[in-house]
Amino acid sequence: MKTLVTGACGRIGANLVRRLLADGEEVRAFVLEGDPKVEKLTGTDAEIVYGDLLDADAVLSAARGVDRVAHLGYIMGKPAGMSVATELNINMTGTFNVLEACAAERGIERFLFASTNATYDAFRPKYVPIDELHPQEPHSYYGMEKLAGERMTEAYGRMYGVPWTIVRFGTVPGPDELLKRISAADVAGYLREFGARPGTQLYAQGVNDPAAPVEKAIEEGHEYVVPVGAVGAAGAVGKPWMQDLVDVRDTVEGIVKALRHPNALGEAFNVTGFGVTWEEALAHLSTRTGEEYPRIDLPNTWYWRCDNTKAKSLIGYMPRYTIDRMIDDAIAYAAGDDVGVLPA
Numbered sequence: 210m211k212t213l214v215t216g217a218c219g220r221i222g223a224n225l226v227r228r229l230l231a232d233g234e235e236v237r238a239f240v241l242e243g244d245p246k247v248e249k250l251t252g253t254d255a256e257i258v259y260g261d262l263l264d265a266d267a268v269l270s271a272a273r274g275v276d277r278v279a280h281l282g283y284i285m286g287k288p289a290g291m292s293v294a295t296e297l298n299i300n301m302t303g304t305f306n307v308l309e310a311c312a313a314e315r316g317i318e319r320f321l322f323a324s325t326n327a328t329y330d331a332f333r334p335k336y337v338p339i340d341e342l343h344p345q346e347p348h349s350y351y352g353m354e355k356l357a358g359e360r361m362t363e364a365y366g367r368m369y370g371v372p373w374t375i376v377r378f379g380t381v382p383g384p385d386e387l388l389k390r391i392s393a394a395d396v397a398g399y400l401r402e403f404g405a406r407p408g409t410q411l412y413a414q415g416v417n418d419p420a421a422p423v424e425k426a427i428e429e430g431h432e433y434v435v436p437v438g439a440v441g442a443a444g445a446v447g448k449p450w451m452q453d454l455v456d457v458r459d460t461v462e463g464i465v466k467a468l469r470h471p472n473a474l475g476e477a478f479n480v481t482g483f484g485v486t487w488e489e490a491l492a493h494l495s496t497r498t499g500e501e502y503p504r505i506d507l508p509n510t511w512y513w514r515c516d517n518t519k520a521k522s523l524i525g526y527m528p529r530y531t532i533d534r535m536i537d538d539a540i541a542y543a544a545g546d547d548v549g550v551l552p553a
């Protein structure tokens with residue numbers, strides 16, 4: 210069994226390559242020429258092919274003779290200096306080229322499209338936890354591109370019989386990223402970026418500088434804070450913020466199950482985590498650091514997660530890695546230990 214993985218040296222892709230190889234499968238890794246992260250694949254048995262997703266011939270030749278395609282190659286979080294037009298082109302044309310190659314290569318038995326919970330919109334959930342019946346109404350270029358990719362994937366199934374599965378991941382930080390992701394600096398960043406945008410869960414009317422209370426706590430020396438929201442989605446009032454953090458090993462497990470399981474054919478799944486509140490994350494961090502982390506009452510709420518019931522019942526996916534384990538591994542990784550997970 211041979212799988213073409215695009216985005217093969219990314220945060221999720223490199224861990225997927227490693228897992229498939231460990232299971233005794235063959236992997237063709239599609240890597241952008243000059244990507245220094247290719248070193249994550251050094252010493253593995255992956256067949257590395259260099260190419261750009263914008264190069265239809267390179268994509269077609271990479272797909273030749275493989276059994277499955279896991280399409281992870283994408284621009285997520287546009288690098289500084291890249292225009293939205295370029296991001297849109299890479300993401301849309303790249304997905305188009307991979308789907309065209311799958312249509313041309315008749316032997317492919319599974320095309321997996323790596324989608325995202327951002328197709329629902331993290332900041333405007335209509336209910337929590339979000340299942341696959343929740344409206345997909347993205348408010349970002351990225352979410353819009355992924356939603357278009359989902360529709361393209363389904364259309365290639367109808368037009369050419371491409372056997373597809375769509376997996377919507379949660380928020381997947383690498384072991385090198387997790388502690389920053391839950392830091393006060395990142396909380397302030399979310400508030401600065403989304404707290405002043407009417408319509409988002411993070412918006413509070415009449416609050417001009419939503420990040421100010423967290424910035425003050427940072428100035429007072431607090432690296433971590435528990436943000437507690439006052440308003441927001443039903444049930445969120447007065448609760449610590451919660452989001453859909455998931456360990457990359459769980460994401461990889463979901464991808465592998467979706468690639469292999471017959472029930473995944475023609476289905477779209479959430480493959481996310483347990484839903485992690487800052488309160489539980491920082492309670493555990495506190496046991497490791499001995500520090501106390503203050504609660505900060507905010508008028509702004511961020512409270513959401515996805516539901517994995519469909520993936521559990523159809524393909525047997527269940528997240529295993531708790532936030533405690535993710536934090537322990539992040540601390541061990543920072544200390545230089547091999548935790549069995551490749552960094553972002």
Ligand SMILES: NC(=O)c1ccc[n+]([C@@H]2O[C@H](COP(=O)([O-])OP(=O)(O)OC[C@H]3O[C@@H](n4cnc5c(N)ncnc54)[C@H](O)[C@@H]3O)[C@@H](O)[C@H]2O)c1
Nearest residue numbers: 216219220221241261262281282283285323325378380381
């Ligand atoms: N990490 C998350 O939180 C998350 C959440 C939901 C969905 N996803 C999706 O999962 C997939 C993998 O995510 P990740 O976190 O590993 O992302 P990543 O940014 O670490 O990896 C993306 C890869 O795509 C490659 N790529 C970009 N442009 C390319 C081009 N023109 N040609 C060839 N390769 C190109 C990059 O070199 C990189 O290796 C992506 O499709 C992403 O949108 C990720």
